[in-house]
């Protein structure tokens with residue numbers, strides 16, 4: 588978030604503002620919807636653990652009366668990104684703690700039925716982009732299942748290969764994206 592805000596501010600001050608922010612990386616995939624090596628493009632970027640724990644369960648900051656928990660990339664941008672890369676569109680959760688148990692995965696799935704993946708940076712990047720009025724896109728290549736911690740199940744190399752291939756197709760598609768499309 589800090590780096591994105593700094594880059595956006597520096598570019599704006601230099602008179603060459605960015606037109607789009609892309610947050611990309613590896614991530615955990617909710618199974619079976621987002622298999623290892625597959626790509627997810629966020630149609631919602633949601634802070635999954637930004638709020639308060641209460642005796643009755645988790646309350647997002649929005650229910651505490653302030654803040655934001657979801658940023659929504661432009662629909663046309665999501666469509667273009669999925670069309671170019673074959674990615675699935677769904678909610679990508681931003682977490683501060685990587686999910687490591689089946690119980691936590693189930694809790695997140697209950698709270699966010701549209702979630703396909705989780706990562707750690709998307710929401711902060713989206714906050715910075717929103718502060719500058721710049722659209723945001725989040726792309727995750729699935730390196731591990733969301734669930735019980737199992738380092739043997741990680742496929743970071745495969746995910747990075749998928750992400751690299753996706754960017755070969757994504758970059759030209761983004762160049763031709765018209766921000767005024769709906």
Ligand SMILES: O=C(O)c1cccc(C(=O)CC[C@H]2O[C@@H](n3cnc4c(=O)[nH]cnc43)[C@H](O)[C@@H]2O)c1
Nearest residue numbers: 612613614615685686705706707708730731733736
């Ligand atoms: O130690 C672990 O059990 C563990 C499991 C998965 C990921 C990590 C990381 O520290 C990854 C940080 C890095 O990768 C992204 N990422 C990848 N998989 C996940 C995930 O399942 N949940 C959240 N973030 C993930 C993350 O965006 C960071 O860039 C450790």
